[in-house]
Amino acid sequence: MSGSGTDKTKSGFDLAGPIVILVEPQLGENIGMAARAMGNFALTRLRIVNPRDGWPNISAQRAASGADHILDHVELFDTVEQAVADCTLLFATTARAHDQAKPVVGPEAAAREMAGQTAAGGTVGILFGRERYGLQNEEVGLANRIITFPVNPGFASLNLAQAVLLIGYEWFKLATEGALPFSMPERSEPASQHQMQAFFDNLVRELDKVEFLRPAEKRETMLVNLRNIFTRMDSTKQDMHTLHGVVMAIAEGRKGPAKGGVLDGAQATRLRALLAEHGQGALPSESGTVRGLARLLRRNPTDAERIMWQALTRDRRFAGQFKRQTPVGRHIPDFVSFVHRIAIELINPGETDLIVRDRAARQAWLETRGYRVVTMGVADVEGDLAAELDRLESCLPGSS
Template sequence: MPGAGTDSTKPWSEGGPVVILVEPQLGENIGSAARAMGNFGLSRLRLVNPREGWPNPKAVTFASGADRILENAELFPDVRAAVADLNFVAATTARDRAMAKPVLGADAMAGQIAGRLAAGEGCGLLFGRERTGLYTEEVSLADAILTLPVNPAFASLNLGMAVAIIGYEWFKLASQGALPFAPPDRSPLADKGDLFAFFDHVERELEAAHFFRSPEKKPSTIRNIRNIFHRVGLTRQDIATLHGMVVALVEGREGRARRQAAKAARVATRAPEPAAEPGEGAP
């Protein structure tokens, strides 16, 4: 939904686990990760020794308005320092590290982190370098491994994409899956009396327009037309609109017929063409 959902009048979601990017190589990827964080209610960003230094103007560009996350980002020299004040850390990786640690998907990890945060614990999500990911030693500092069901032949994700997928699972849980908007309230459903009146109206005008060319097929045609409208689940407003459409079609046809008859009469009597009245369309 690019460019379709930014509203500065609404409150900014805060909280969630800390996102820790370990030696990110490109400012663009830091910005993309910050944008994904903003999308899914993650507000705390920590950077471990970013390759291009910090701050980075490219990160601001790719954050697309998530500036507050970048402005509040914390800088650390290594992973140990970045996680020292946290109680629970999950390391993201697509590779089997053969470690005796819990291995969870993003949805299960979101549930575990939610419980820990509710208990007052500090939690973090550890993301590795774009090219090599996390080193085994860094994974060993975590309490659990977070991985995703990806194609094993092509498991490497873009850094911002990885943050977005995991952030989505977090925010879906934290918001209880609430969507940002709902369809507007509909007009009450039409009752059978409303439908029958419309059927009478449309069938009467179809008869006048010689729609039913075959008397033998007329009953089945009428049934088919009624079944079409029965399947739709029409509201009272829908019925009113359909009545208006039929009236407009009939009046338009009759108006054209009257104008054509008047023109023919004028031609027959060689009467001069009168000036068109204001608002009257051409014949």
């Protein structure tokens, strides 16, 4: 398992960057932390001038937190002049004015110059001074530019690694165009206006039941304000399904609709339209969303579904042989018998073309897998249930 930010399974950037030159650093820990900061921003070339505690340094290795690829290739020099001899552009970092007539730039402007010089084939070096008193005047005098930081003038001294990190950050941001290593994953496509409207209608219906939208003269303003809350969210399909479930759970109490919660035909049609819309072209990874909406339908049957379900569980011809709103693959018929390979679909009046197409696709899919699909009109179930059950019995295997 990777650590809090470092993932060794990922390949890092291989960029031609400036050389970090530490002048007479006193503590191995500071060298290690500077190397760690370099690693954060794909700087790999480190030169050290006359380190006080010698080299290699075990304290530096411990503080580097895995930046061994930088410490293993450190170049050592006896003098600053030797360390900068091949540089075509040299910067000196300092928090103090050295009264020298040369350009003073911030980290961002310095990064732009570094990038230009590197692209032209030049060698860029950045001098960092001692922890206790920084760079001496003659060392600053070797540089083409001075880099200083926009910090609190009353407390301007930076830790060595902090200074390296600030410059490394600006250079890396410029070199990679500020690309972030990751972004928010898209787990569900944006919700359609149809889904938003279905959810809002459901919400308003439940709010009316508890007389929330009053007084009457403020109802329209309250509805606009409520709608704006949800349209500002840039909701996904999954968000809408979740919010549907939240509203229904609150409306029906802790135990759910086991003893109630009957949908009328219009409500069932809207929920089925949502299921049909989401099911079209859904990926396997999105099956949880489809099943979640199916659970909502299963827990909120229409009158016809309740009548049919009671008949299927009590009639000896069918008892124990059918299930409600149970997935078959990624499709969810109203009732299914895995024993008899029969699926029952109830047809509500006024169904949309989307629902009709979805049912036709579901029926074709089931039939190619050996299921027989029996369709029943809601009016027929409510008007003459016995006749529909006799018709269903005639579909059972072995019936004459």
